Amino acid sequence: SQTIHQWPATLVQPVGSPLSLECTVEGTSNPNLYWYRQAAGRGLQLLFYSVGIGQISSEVPQNLSASRPQDRQFILSSKKLLLSDSGFYLCAWSRGGLGNEQFFGPGTRLTVL
């Protein structure tokens, strides 16, 4: 069966500090990978998605970036965090194809102070 991991689970960072969140998937090959952000009381905002190693598509221009160094690893980064970057960051995976379900990791709750 497939498993998706995210770490850290919670993070408190000062404004202007860097960020690195990691997501890994087990039990599948060539997954599509996604990063979402969910602000308090709001819906899911797609940040990045990847259909393969080194292939990143950005949905929202901002101070975040993503990388996919390995088939089942997806990393979300920032060089300088803003207060508005606070939120619940979710990694998800799906099989290739347009209609497939997305499955979410446990998430990372980021607070920027």
Add this chain to the structure above:
Amino acid sequence: QKEVEQNSGPLSVPEGAIASLNCTYSDRGSQSFFWYRQYSGKSPELIMSIYSNGDKEDGRFTAQLNKASQYVSLLIRDSQPSDSATYLCAVRDGDMRFGAGTRLTVKP
């Protein structure tokens, strides 16, 4: 702008009742439809997917899709307090788009 709309709630039902959650979407080209359950502080969990018009049942859950009306719903029969959560509707036409969710409270 392609949108997925849900009533934010809260929707409150007594234990044992049927909870009805509704979702409308704007993109007629959408082909895949999903319901996720999200407990407070947790990540969304997929509970139902539906791809064709009509009803799809899975245990106490029934998803209903009407593409002509651009409407998808989720019925929860015999609601339990453990069903209290936010329910997210998602629509996929290539990109996955999520509604903001409906908060459901089931009162004992």
